[in-house]
Amino acid sequence: MAEEPTARTTESIAFRSALDVIRGVEPRVADAIGAELADQRESLKLIASENYASPAVLLAMGNWFSDKYAEGTVGRRFYAGCRNVDTVEALAAEHAREIFGAAHAYVQPHSGIDANLVAFWAVLSQRVESPALHKAGVRQVNDLTEADWSALRRELGNQRMLGMSLDAGGHLTHGFRPNISGKMFDQRSYGTDPATGLVDYDALRESAREFRPLIIIAGYSAYPRLVNFRIMREIADEVGATLMVDMAHFAGLVAGKVLTGDFDPVPHAQIVTTTTHKSLRGPRGGMVLCDSELAEHVDRGCPMVLGGPLPHVMAAKAVALAEARQPGFHDYARRIVDNSQALAEGLLKRGARLVTGGTDNHIVLLDVSGYGLTGRQAEAALLDSGIVTNRNSVPQDPNGAWYTSGIRLGTPALTTRGLGTAEMDEIAALIDTVLAATAPGTGADGKPSKAKYALDAAVAQQVAGRATDLLAGFPLYPGIDLS
Numbered sequence: 001m002a003e004e005p006t007a008r009t010t011e012s013i014a015f016r017s018a019l020d021v022i023r024g025v026e027p028r029v030a031d032a033i034g035a036e037l038a039d040q041r042e043s044l045k046l047i048a049s050e051n052y053a054s055p056a057v058l059l060a061m062g063n064w065f066s067d068k069y070a071e072g073t074v075g076r077r078f079y080a081g082c083r084n085v086d087t088v089e090a091l092a093a094e095h096a097r098e099i100f101g102a103a104h105a106y107v108q109p110h111s112g113i114d115a116n117l118v119a120f121w122a123v124l125s126q127r128v129e130s131p132a133l134h135k136a137g138v139r140q141v142n143d144l145t146e147a148d149w150s151a152l153r154r155e156l157g158n159q160r161m162l163g164m165s166l167d168a169g170g171h172l173t174h175g176f177r178p179n180i181s182g183k184m185f186d187q188r189s190y191g192t193d194p195a196t197g198l199v200d201y202d203a204l205r206e207s208a209r210e211f212r213p214l215i216i217i218a219g220y221s222a223y224p225r226l227v228n229f230r231i232m233r234e235i236a237d238e239v240g241a242t243l244m245v246d247m248a249h250f251a252g253l254v255a256g257k258v259l260t261g262d263f264d265p266v267p268h269a270q271i272v273t274t275t276t277h278k279s280l281r282g283p284r285g286g287m288v289l290c291d292s293e294l295a296e297h298v299d300r301g302c303p304m305v306l307g308g309p310l311p312h313v314m315a316a317k318a319v320a321l322a323e324a325r326q327p328g329f330h331d332y333a334r335r336i337v338d339n340s341q342a343l344a345e346g347l348l349k350r351g352a353r354l355v356t357g358g359t360d361n362h363i364v365l366l367d368v369s370g371y372g373l374t375g376r377q378a379e380a381a382l383l384d385s386g387i388v389t390n391r392n393s394v395p396q397d398p399n400g401a402w403y404t405s406g407i408r409l410g411t412p413a414l415t416t417r418g419l420g421t422a423e424m425d426e427i428a429a430l431i432d433t434v435l436a437a438t439a440p441g442t443g444a445d446g447k448p449s450k451a452k453y454a455l456d457a458a459v460a461q462q463v464a465g466r467a468t469d470l471l472a473g474f475p476l477y478p479g480i481d482l483s
């Protein structure tokens, strides 16, 4: 009698079969997919915003749901034949509401930027457009007179937003001028205390009192500490602002109940956005959670600012969120932070300089100026040694956002792979060894270069070898054999 297939053989059969089908049409794509798995298996991934989605999540994305148009919301579509899309969208939203304790979840955004755009326009719709329609005694914008429409458009374009500055760890969608958020809003930034590197709530309160923003955004992509969302909400309430939190980076820590109380944004903010592929470990995508007053405005996201929903990705979101509701996810989230703190301690004891002196979350922000390097030089030297990171500004960065003075390190991916605190200490040693063996280079003009560097080749080789050995003990996707 044939043996029952194990998970290992089932996953291998699924992915091998998929690649065979693809290979029959465009073999180069099948090869690239296989090569990507090999690359990911071989690299020591410390990119704070990346992770490894489960085989179930990956497979949920690769199917005929991709073919379906489904503008609208569950049970209220602009296209016929959406009952199965309704099923997966409703499931994803239900899981999201349950995990995060949110009144409403909108799972259609395709990315974090999209989720933030949906949120901005939901707040503008609720607080600017709706009152204007009410005042004019009409139900929708098409019924406004030309004069009232013109006044409303000016009013929509005349709103203020207060967000964390990019070099303090905020995100480019929080009002950075080159991004649409900085063009849509009259924007002001809050930074961190230069002495501690921490959010200065008193300064933020003062700024909010003076600026009177419509929206205050909390959340970050490169801040290694926690934000007190209760205080943020108090400040927002005091100045009549809506508190929006972008928890894209730390959603997994919220789902895993590592961030609770004042540090869980959902009970405090009127609207919360996230991506689903970072610490939450789902498919690439976005999501919005909100209170019941904002729900109808958020649900207009498509076609207001989003193209047609991606039902295959919503299916994968439902699977990932179901995974995040399993008891093991709490342990995973806890280990992300334990690992991050072990990595920080390992670097500190070797004399490295960390922004804020440590971490409370999944991010470690290493100021590489202590090694005499720019972020760009450090990022390249680490990559040469098999360690994948990304350069990042530090507060008041003298090197700007391109060269930077920092390296952002994050532990969600390696924690998924099973590495623990002992391995983090060794990784800290490897990072320190590489950076200490790297010297800034000179440009063609003989002047110091912010990009060129000289790395001792023997050190790079030795560290890359050690990284490979370390990873061999923690196989990525052990159930998948493509050979």
Ligand code: DSN
Pocket (backbone or CB within 6 Å): 049, 112, 171, 221
């Ligand atoms: N690109 C993401 C990050 O790396 O943090 C945010 O958009």
